[in-house]
Amino acid sequence: MPYVDAGVTLVDKKSFTVSLVAFGGDKTSVSLSDVDPTATAPQLVDFATKLGALTNAGVYGLITTTKQETSPTQAVMFDEAFASASMKAIFVFQDLTTLKSIQVGVPAPDDSIFDTDQVTVKGTPDVLAFILATQTVLNAGGADYTYVRGYRAGRTRIIPRSNVIGIKSEPGVGDKPGDAPAV
DSSP: OOOOOTTSOOEEEEEEEEEEEOTTSOEEEEEEEEEOTTOOHHHHHHHHHHHHHTOSSEEEEEEEEEEEEOOGGGSOOOOSTTOSTTOEEEEEEEETTTOOEEEEEEESOOGGGBOTTSSBBOOOHHHHHHHHHHHHHHTTTSOOEEEEEEEEEOOEEEEEETTEEEEEEOTTTTOOOOOOOOO
């Protein structure tokens, strides 16, 4: 499984995200990664204000984050069945009190976390550790999120057939297979 190698050099990277909501209630965001660490709060608010002037959506949130990052050439990655970042293992958590759901997508999932159907997430030790860590973070403020299911999200690709272009959807799109493994 991919991991963070203890030998890599991590540096602080600052990013800024502007959350927007459209008239119909659809939410989206615009993110700036690798923001200069000396950028001030007024400069970031000015960026959000200028962005707001260009859109019909309303600005409703500003998020500044600092993360530790390494060079992509130092990252440990593997070439396997689901090595593309567009392939995801989706873990669904639901708050048993409010019934709100949160989906956590894991890109380029290791094929060992799926059952033989290659769609349903199975309860490997790494999966169970991830579920527990995610529930701990989601429930830190007193919520009651529980893992309810996991599956591989498919991707759509265009396949040429003579002069006709067809769309083929791979397994997993829209499926809700799998029972939650015991944690």
